[in-house]
Amino acid sequence: MNKRPLARYPALRLRRPRISDWSRRLYAETHISPSDFLWAIILKDGKDIREPIDAMPGVFRLSPDQAVKAAQEAKSLGIPALALFPYTDADGRTPGGEEAFNPDSLMCRTAKAIKDAVPDIGLMADVALDPYTDHGHDGLMRDGEILNDETLEILVRQSIVQARAGFDIITPSDMMDGRVGAIRAGLDGEGFQNIQIMAYAAKYASAFYGPYREAIGSAGVLKGDKRTYQMNPANSDEALREVALDLAEGADSVMVKPGLAYLDIVARVKEEFGAPTFVFQVSGEYAMIKAAAQNGWLDGERAMLESLLAFKRAGANGIITYFAADAAKALQR
Numbered sequence: 001m002n003k004r005p006l007a008r009y010p011a012l013r014l015r016r017p018r019i020s021d022w023s024r025r026l027y028a029e030t031h032i033s034p035s036d037f038l039w040a041i042i043l044k045d046g047k048d049i050r051e052p053i054d055a056m057p058g059v060f061r062l063s064p065d066q067a068v069k070a071a072q073e074a075k076s077l078g079i080p081a082l083a084l085f086p087y088t089d090a091d092g093r094t095p096g097g098e099e100a101f102n103p104d105s106l107m108c109r110t111a112k113a114i115k116d117a118v119p120d121i122g123l124m125a126d127v128a129l130d131p132y133t134d135h136g137h138d139g140l141m142r143d144g145e146i147l148n149d150e151t152l153e154i155l156v157r158q159s160i161v162q163a164r165a166g167f168d169i170i171t172p173s174d175m176m177d178g179r180v181g182a183i184r185a186g187l188d189g190e191g192f193q194n195i196q197i198m199a200y201a202a203k204y205a206s207a208f209y210g211p212y213r214e215a216i217g218s219a220g221v222l223k224g225d226k227r228t229y230q231m232n233p234a235n236s237d238e239a240l241r242e243v244a245l246d247l248a249e250g251a252d253s254v255m256v257k258p259g260l261a262y263l264d265i266v267a268r269v270k271e272e273f274g275a276p277t278f279v280f281q282v283s284g285e286y287a288m289i290k291a292a293a294q295n296g297w298l299d300g301e302r303a304m305l306e307s308l309l310a311f312k313r314a315g316a317n318g319i320i321t322y323f324a325a326d327a328a329k330a331l332q333r
């Protein structure tokens, strides 16, 4: 005989599995591990340099020797790949961004040094002209206009030079039309059939790139904004068209960028195409978590891990993040 009228109580209690840690772990639908991370690293020419970046506390511009140390650390933490981005001062910039295809550039020298020391780590190269142009745009500029097809030729040269230097993943971030197909053909023509292309397929004209512009020396340099080539944050169907094009042109994987404000795009892209889908947790997202944590306004480590988990839950296969090493260490604890 039941004294309590059962019908008044829930038969199914979703709180039940939440009661203990072992059970919460068993019921977890999503996991993050160091294998999910590509570690974003900012380079600066010189030796023994670890230069702080004001808007990105905890991130440093690294000289090639220090980048090698970071690669060794990544390897020991189980992080599969590094994503490299170069700082260039105003003197090193030109209207045509020729440094982009200099085989002896900071990017190429660093890639060689890393591959000599840590041959089995993956290296991702950002392809775009913005670190090298005196106007800070990703493409060539004439009369205030960013030229599409003229830029493609340079991007192809840049990609080939990067592949030759040892980069494994060519990652066009410029948002010119047709660049994936042009780069694929260019790489194949040089015998680089096994070099991957990860397309920044859905890259939005975002305020969250602010700290990055400081990091690579584009902040005071950039003339205007990038809205004639990067996507309008209002658009979602258009992201699917961008992804479809890049996959058709031969991209091995696609990326959505920024991350946290665009999880709906990550989920739609993954669902629609089922292709390897990456997400970039950009500089501004890093800065927000760091700044709030430094003020004691939130628990920085938990916010970091929660944001990374959210990307996986939305469907991302991996995350390009400045947090990679910190997160890998936190996961070991």
Ligand code: PBG
Binding pocket: 126, 127, 128, 129, 130, 138, 173, 174, 208, 209, 210, 211, 212, 213, 226, 281, 282, 283, 284
């Ligand atoms: C540009 C590029 C940008 C980032 C990566 N590649 C910035 C931009 O488009 O202005 C942003 C990365 C970040 O904010 O962390 N080629």
